[in-house]
Amino acid sequence: MQALILAAGEGKRIKPIITSKPLIPFGGQTLLDRAISNLKTMGINKFLVVVSPKDKDKLKSYPIVVQPEPNGMAGAVLATRSVLVGPTVVVNGDDLIDPKIIQQFYKQINKTPDQIVLTGFKSKKSLSGGYFDGLKIVEKPVKRPSNWLKLVLDYFPKIEKFISVLESTKFDKDDVYEQALNRLNNLSLVKAAGYFQPLKYPWQILEMTQIFLTKCIKPDIDKTAKIFPGSYIINSYVGPNVVIGHNVLVRDSIVESDTVVGYGEIIPGRIKLGAIMARGSQLGVNASVMPGVSLGAKAIVGSGLVLAKSLEAGEFKKN
Template sequence: MQALILAAGEGKRIKPIVTSKPLIPFGGQTLLDRVIHNLKAVGINKFLVVVSPKDQDKLKAYPTVIQPQPNGMSGAVLAARSVLVGPTVVVNGDDLIDPKILTKFSQAIKTYQDKVVVTAIKSRPDLTGGYFDLRGPTLQVVEKPKEKQPSEWLKLVLDYFPRIEEFIAALKSTQSLRDDVYEQALNQLGNLSLVKADGYFQPLKYPWQILDLAQLILTHYLKPQTHPSAQIHKTAVIEGLVQIEAGVRIMPYAIIKGPVYLGKQVIIGDHALVRNSLIEANSVVGYKSEIVRSYVGPNNNFHANYVGDSVIEADCNLGSGATLANLRFDKKEIIPGRNKLGAIMAQASQLGVNVSVMPGVSLGAKAIVGSGLVLAKSLEAGEFKKN
């Protein structure tokens, strides 16, 4: 069986992050790699990835097809129409789905061999999308209902088509003024079998959801092991579940409190503290820095910093003493559902020495904050806040 993986989304809501969502590394593997690994575990062994033109050269490991324009899920499927035939699973490349859900979905495919199989989980306050309407004679999907939700069952992008060419024909004949051509085409097909699933599901739409995904990786995918090439000073303290990759160096009196992932060639400096975080390859957590409940992408450098509940994309530099605050004095939510959120630092952004970044503030790619400043408002890509 083949899977069509939708990985060409424009990602407007993930800004200021510039890495395409499926290509963001989590624990040494891209999100797309983890999606494919989980699909392989339920017997899907053939993959076609729909990508945007800018990512075509970055995906050498899998067959790809280009979606020339960011015209939604329907456009993604139609971009692959010339090479799709027969039984096909359609899934997002930036959704992390519990293997338990995938197993139940796979079992339903075997049970309803000649039917379209769709998947739902119970709705949560932090999720939006299509909902299933179970009230009529046939199952229907309502995308982003304007009024009351027709049920508690939220649709996942985890669909099985015994004959994908029939769905492609429905897509071609469907028109809508809303962004729901995919869902309308599903309704047009009819004969849908619904899998009501239970388990974790985490999409990646907003930058702070990188933190949610990081916690899922630490909880469900961490391999507590130390590579033989890692160098750990005898005075360093390692507590809890910690995965330490090749070439890691942990200096004197550093403390690592799991769950923690340390990617290849990561350096943890003297007296540094890392708690409940992902630190991707080639990042340096310098002397006396503290990283807590954060996502640190590859090639970042820290110098005596506090980094709490923050997302640091890649190639960033934090000057000595720079602090990323993560909690308001009044304890109010910074975004809905989060009263702790630090900074979102996009690729190659920089902080001078002794900079203070207020909770929930973001820096666009290559943004710079001069030494000693307090940053209370977000910076656009390339912006330089000077003394």
């Protein structure tokens, strides 16, 4: 059995973050690496990752296929048509799925190895996506037919047969993959229990961080991190080569490698949307950022300013 990992999405909605979502690290491990680690518990040791052209040189550990156009999940699977045959698990590279769900899914595959196995997650909140109506999938319904959200965690005993159906499925919307599934028979559905967190919007980074801190990683300070006197690190992960200045409070947070947190900063880890700062952005001395405001990549805020509106990539806000 092999795994196909979909990691080529554009990620338009997670702006101003410019790192591809599967490559965003949490606790020293990217979402893609974590997905692969979880799939290895099923005995899978062969992986193929579909990536966008901008990431083709960033993945060295696994075979890749480049999806030339951002034409959705269907386009990602079709990009592999010349190389994929046989039993295959298809999974999103930017979802956080409880290993318990993976094991329930694996158990069903062993029980019905000749059937296509789909996975549902009972959603108490309004997560966007497809919802099950029996074994059929209704994508982004106005009224949910059930509380069972479809996860991208699918098993195909012969992926080439699904690819053939996918090639002949034509729809105007972005749900070609789901509509192709709706044309199939011989399906089984795992109604799984556990945690699940998608990553589509910037604020979901906070939700995912909370899950990591409570479910996945232990609070820890890497031995190479430098913490100056007067600082407090509470229930947080601090990665390699981090520098935290004097009189800093870090609470319920993940501070990734090579980050510098300056003098007198407060990182509260509250469950609300604060500032979002993309790679290479800078805040001047005594600058403040209002809640929900974002700084694009390499944007700069001058000293003493209160930033009330978001800055685009490369923009410089000065007095």
